[in-house]
Amino acid sequence: MKHLFLIFLLFFGTVAAAQNEKYNSEDLSITPLIDGTLLVPEASGKLPLAIIIGGSGPTDRNGNQQMVVNNSLKFLAEGLYGNGIATFRYDKRIVKQMKLRSIDEKNIRFDDFIADAVAVLEYFKKDKRFSKIYIIGHSQGSLVGMMAAQDGADGFVSIAGAGQEIDDVIVDQLAKQAPGLADNARTSFDDLRANGVAYNYSPGLASIFRKEIQPFIFSWMQYDPKVEIAKLHIPVLIINGDRDIQVQVSEAELLKNAKPDAEYKIIPKMNHIFKEIEGNDLENSKSYNLYNLPVMPELIEAVSSFIKK
Numbered sequence: 001m002k003h004l005f006l007i008f009l010l011f012f013g014t015v016a017a018a019q020n021e022k023y024n025s026e027d028l029s030i031t032p033l034i035d036g037t038l039l040v041p042e043a044s045g046k047l048p049l050a051i052i053i054g055g056s057g058p059t060d061r062n063g064n065q066q067m068v069v070n071n072s073l074k075f076l077a078e079g080l081y082g083n084g085i086a087t088f089r090y091d092k093r094i095v096k097q098m099k100l101r102s103i104d105e106k107n108i109r110f111d112d113f114i115a116d117a118v119a120v121l122e123y124f125k126k127d128k129r130f131s132k133i134y135i136i137g138h139s140q141g142s143l144v145g146m147m148a149a150q151d152g153a154d155g156f157v158s159i160a161g162a163g164q165e166i167d168d169v170i171v172d173q174l175a176k177q178a179p180g181l182a183d184n185a186r187t188s189f190d191d192l193r194a195n196g197v198a199y200n201y202s203p204g205l206a207s208i209f210r211k212e213i214q215p216f217i218f219s220w221m222q223y224d225p226k227v228e229i230a231k232l233h234i235p236v237l238i239i240n241g242d243r244d245i246q247v248q249v250s251e252a253e254l255l256k257n258a259k260p261d262a263e264y265k266i267i268p269k270m271n272h273i274f275k276e277i278e279g280n281d282l283e284n285s286k287s288y289n290l291y292n293l294p295v296m297p298e299l300i301e302a303v304s305s306f307i308k309k
Contacts, residue, residue, distance in 0.1 A: 030123050034116050036061050036090025039081045046131035048307050052089040055139030061089040069291045072273040079300035105212040110220040117148035134307050146228045155235040160247045160272050163254025166220045226258035236262035237306040241270025243277040267298050274299050
């Protein structure tokens with residue numbers, strides 16, 4: 001269940017900082033809970049801007065969490081910078097709340113993350129330096145991003161985004177990784193969906209169903225990525241890696257089927273955090289803590305080409 005744990009590590013840990021000494025960077029506070037880093041390449045005219053939204057857990061602007069330091073989002077932003085694309089990436093609100101010791105798990109909702117992404121988009125709509133604004137959502141951030149993009153983004157990129165509602169994603173993963181828990185999880189999710197609460201879950205599922213985070217999971221379950229991506233009337237790019245041990249290529253296929261006019265790219269040997277994996281799952285897992293391992297150039301090229309069309 002180690003891979004499932006990596007996806008749904010929801011609310012604890014500290015984050016790791018990284019520097020942007022070689023880049024024209026600016027730290028910004030968009031709201032009292034949203035802090036991030038803007039990278040703007042030197043240019044004679046207006047540039048496109050990409051807003052990068054991280055995945056689940058207390059993910060910072062660089063893509064890092066406690067015991068998970070790989071700088072995936074930092075390297076993505078820097079790669080786009082090298083191709084003349086400005087980026088803004090930000091710490092999720094729970095990072096700031098943890099620093100302030102003000103986090104209260106039972107009050108967190110998925111809609112909070114959507115509201116934060118919309119606030120970032122609205123902030124940069126007023127910045128005249130940028131020609132167009134794209135949203136890039138990674139993992140959980142894919143669903144957050146496609147919701148925010150409905151508020152007036154010029155394009156959307158999903159990287160390793162689920163195509164199913166989150167309860168179905170978890171049950172499918174359990175069926176592969178811990179099949180003895182899959183039926184109980186399905187029943188518990190059904191109870192949660194019908195009644196807003198689940199009681200009869202296995203102790204082995206406590207990381208998902210403990211009562212403090214059930215309201216968050218319930219709020220997340222209300223969104224179907226297939227429905228939401230179909231609402232986008234803007235250019236869309238769907239990307240997945242074929243070495244992703246958290247989000248299968250089949251999830252990207254569901255998104256593509258729901259949005260047939262979207263561009264679609266599967267990157268060989270790329271894992272969930274954009275790193276190239278030549279070997280087995282052990283190498284894959286170890287890459288989550290290789291802070292200086294670059295992201296795959298194919299990802300930078302695919303996203304840059306899409307944005308600069």
